[in-house]
Amino acid sequence: MASQIHILQTTFLSSIPKTKSSKLEPHSRKLTITASKFSNPFIAGRKLRAAVIGGGPAGSSAAEALATGGVETFLFERNPPSVAKPCGGAIPLCMLEEFSIPHELIDRQVTQMRIFSPSNIAVDFGKTLKSHEFIAMLRREVLDSFLRSRAQYKGANLITGLVTNLEVPVSQNEPYIIHYTANGSLRRTLAVDVVIGADGANSRVAKSINAGNYTCAIAFQERIKLPDEKMEYYENLAEMYVGNDVSPDFYAWVFPKSDHVAVGTGTVRLKQDIKVYQRGIRERVKPKIDGGKVIKVEAHPIPEHPRPIRVRGRVALVGDAAGYVTKCSGEGIYFAAKSGRMCGKAVVKASEGGERMINEGDLRREYLKEWDAKYINTFKVLDLLQRVFYGSNASREALVELCEDKYVQRMTFESYLYKKLAQGNRWDDVKMVMNTIGSLVKCNVVARKMESLVL
């Protein structure tokens, strides 16, 4: 695996112009800062120095933007390239182009999506995809390692080490001190002007700045190697399952990976029962995975909403650390990379290419305001849809029934693949709303009738 990642990196990164990275000064606590609340003074004799904590999609994208824009950048990642973050690895089409991700990194191009209702009614959800459209499935170790290496090529100093503490200054004229362990046990510190917290759902940076908590779902996933003939079935097919047996408030999935499938589920409300729901999804897909061998079991929190505080002082949170995962789909990779890049660019802009000190107001204006203007509504709509459709078996039946509709399919895929609100037709929109209400009412009536028959 490590050698495969190395080949991918050298093949695709050699074409990218390399920027010279600066020499790291370990144990550095010295950094002269002249900051003021109202002005951004020039920095004499050096460049603005930023630390990005976490080398996932959010951190690497932030570091790449910072280094490209002239900021002295240090990217901290605790894991070596071969370690993967637990994840389904599905990304939308637009991310490949926007983040120049080589197609060779993709394991599977999913063109068929099948959704199963609580009563196991299956609906094919990819009928309206055009011939060039697909959902890209990648291994996170491959994607993360590529993005990290690219940030390094662009001039970021990559430090493989665990950040153990972020020392927050008491006055505006002092630096932030990063405490970290490198090479297993060497304790070191680094003084920086700006910190970007991209250290995921259990963010240490968020804790250090008292950014507050968010509700988390727990996601559980088993990687199962299937016999060849069974793997063929999942060649370009991803499956979603809804129902009280697989999750009280989310969906369960079977996603095809390079040489295995990822079978998993998630829940917010009943985290202690996650293994019960995992047994539920395994039961539903039993004939399709029989004879398979579990090669990995993993679990990880997924944030449910943005943190109360995402910027404090000269520290900003991005990706999962900030809470940017959409409800309904549990999608976070694209939003992590996007927020990282947006925040990195914001620092570059406010510091005029690393020449000036920045302050909290800059981060709020150039990053937070931009982010909220662009995405807050998307997050709100998906939150609402999750509440409406994942709440009971009756509404899940209605959801699957609606998925049959070609207009619903086109609107959903266009919004997912291209991350912009699909241009609909007013009459079809009205029909869609009526159908939604109709399906919800019908399925609820049927559910109540079933209940009265059972009682």
Ligand SMILES: Cc1cc2nc3c(=O)[nH]c(=O)nc-3n(C[C@H](O)[C@H](O)[C@H](O)COP(=O)(O)OP(=O)(O)OC[C@H]3O[C@@H](n4cnc5c(N)ncnc54)[C@H](O)[C@@H]3O)c2cc1C
């Ligand atoms: C089971 C599961 C399935 C998912 N499936 C999908 C999917 O198919 N598609 C999708 O879009 N999203 C999916 N998500 C969500 C997605 O994984 C996250 O939203 C995404 O990884 C967020 O990226 P990030 O860079 O913000 O954080 P992360 O990917 O969590 O990266 C954080 C990085 O910081 C490092 N780090 C943490 N603490 C420290 C420290 N103290 N010092 C140094 N380094 C540190 C970590 O090692 C890690 O590399 C899934 C999540 C789960 C749990």
